[in-house]
Amino acid sequence: MAKILVIDDDPTVLVTVDLVLKRAGHGVTTTINAYRGLEQLERGAFDLVIVDLFMPEMDGLEAITQISLRHPKLPILVLSGHAFEATAAERPDFLALEPRAYASLQKPFRPSDLLDAVGRCLPSTAKAAT
Numbered sequence: 001m002a003k004i005l006v007i008d009d010d011p012t013v014l015v016t017v018d019l020v021l022k023r024a025g026h027g028v029t030t031t032i033n034a035y036r037g038l039e040q041l042e043r044g045a046f047d048l049v050i051v052d053l054f055m056p057e058m059d060g061l062e063a064i065t066q067i068s069l070r071h072p073k074l075p076i077l078v079l080s081g082h083a084f085e086a087t088a089a090e091r092p093d094f095l096a097l098e099p100r101a102y103a104s105l106q107k108p109f110r111p112s113d114l115l116d117a118v119g120r121c122l123p124s125t126a127k128a129a130t
Contacts, residue, residue: 002047002122003027007037007063008079009055013107017050020111021118034063041071048121053080075121081107 004026006017014030021028029044031037035058037051049067053060064076102121105113 001025001027002118003045004029004048004050004118005037005040005046006030006050007034007055007060008050008052009033010052010081013052013079013081017114020114024115024118026118034058034060034066037063038066038070041067041074046074047123048075048077048118050077050079050118053078075102075123077102077117077121078104079107079109080104 004021006014006021006028008014008017008030009032011032014032018028018030029040029046031040034051034055037049040046041049051060051063051067055063058066060078060080064078067074067076103117105117
C-alpha cells in the first residue's frame with residue numbers, strides 16, 4: 001500500500017481519486033489547495049503526490065517546485081483539466097513544462113488510467129506493498 005497525497009481544487013476530483021485509490025488499496029490524503037498540501041507533506045511521509053496543474057492561489061507548477069525543493073526524490077503525478085481540441089500528438093506535454101514531474105494525466109480520466117499512471121510513478125517498494 002502506498003501513501004498518496006492528492007492536491008486539487010475540485011472537490012469532485014478529490015472524491016473520485018480518493019475512491020479509486022482506496023479501492024486499489026492505497027492510503028490517501030486529500031487537500032483542496034497547494035498550501036494545505038505542503039503542510040500535509042511536512043506532517044507525514046508520502047510515496048507519491050498527485051497535484052492539479054491549474055489551481056487558484058498557488059498553481060501546480062509552483063507547488064511542484066516547492067515539493068521538489070523539500071522532497072527531491074518524491075514522485076509527482078500532474079493532473080490537468082485543460083481542454084484539448086488538438087490531436088493526441090499535438091497535446092502539450094506537461095512533463096516538458098515541469099521536469100520534476102514523473103507523469104501527467106488529463107482530466108477527465110478513467111479509473112484505469114489513473115491507476116496506470118500511479119503505478120508508473122510509485123517506487124517499486126510501494127508497488128510491492130499493494
